[in-house]
Amino acid sequence: MNNPTTITDVLLSDEGSHIQDAMETVQLADGEVLFRRGDIGDAFYVIDTGQIRIFTLDEEGRELTLNILGAGEAFGELALVDKSPRSASASAVGPTTPRRLRQQYFLAGVHTSPQLSEIVTRLLSQRTRHMTDYIEWLGQWARLVAEGKYDQAMKGIQDADTSDRALTAVADAVETMVKAVREREERLKKEVAQLRIQIDEKKRKKQVEEITETDYFQQLTRRARDLRQSARDNG
Template structure:
């Protein structure tokens, strides 16, 4: 039975969504260049500075100067999670913003058949939980470590105090939320009107934009993203493999012909 992910503003996909997480091109720089952005020596990059880089890659904080980013990052602490450990559950207070330093967090909820439905995956460099931490409302899903994970944690009180001092960031947040609402509307329309091959091709192209031609995603995860059963996803992937568009490995999809995949995504 296919499960369709419920669209929610907090857990809307960041990878390949309405914006890139790296508006300043940080991901394309050598590590030394990223470190120099914050005035540090190559060997002196602290966890605080690592979190400042993650913040800089997020549209909410991308307009901040390096000194401001360091101040925000200085409010954070780190948290270690073992595989399978629950970070928060649906209904918990939205008391913190999280950034992934290493590992993976699954955002999931209960399915109608009693199983678990994965809404999203958060990996290194991703921020999540920004909506609940701003309005203080309960979490709308569970967050579970998919592997040993280290997080940066920014508490709600510290973030709100910072926003009061930085109204331009509050304005940037409004703009970001508007972008997300528009993106959600487009994805809902797409899920109803576009055939499965187009939805799959658009998702893979979006992931390739962020992570290159080797996409680390299982067929089950891809099915969650496009609202289709794993069997249907597998049939389409096998056809594309025969056509030379991609190759399949365990937990990975190797994109070999982006031009043809882009044509499918455009419904050309």
């Protein structure tokens, strides 16, 4: 392989043969979690077969898919490079077999392989650029939702670049959120309308009570009663 362009390419090249020897095979069942957000990043992974879903949780504990990775793709290197906890969780989609490279071997490979070092640097740069794009998209969608412009928000989400799987996954998650917010707002509007009806009824009842308790109304009531009694007596 003359010109490796991905981490996987380097690992499959002669230059990466010593790194391959340090990799461990992991067997995952469908839905099995490989690591969770907040875990210590102690390994890097390359998928041999199957798929890995990268996801996070919203404030209500619902899973939001950020990306789906397939055979030949690598993940988990970010936490090893910046020494931060995992920024998202990873689980298997169907039976999946990734290979794991422990942190010390990965970092040693970065230091000893110019190609691997270059690719990791480029990958981190791409991640930063993509994150900036995602934040810009999310900012636009959030602004439209905050203004109650749900149709425009949905159109923007549906027009997202479908060639970018990560952005598509984020867009799907945001679309679900927008639908939930819209449904919640409609439900609240109905509840407020019902509450207003109840308040109006109480207000009218109070007004009637205030009228019937006045001396003038009491006098009218007594006069009407006397007139009815007089009519019965004369009848």
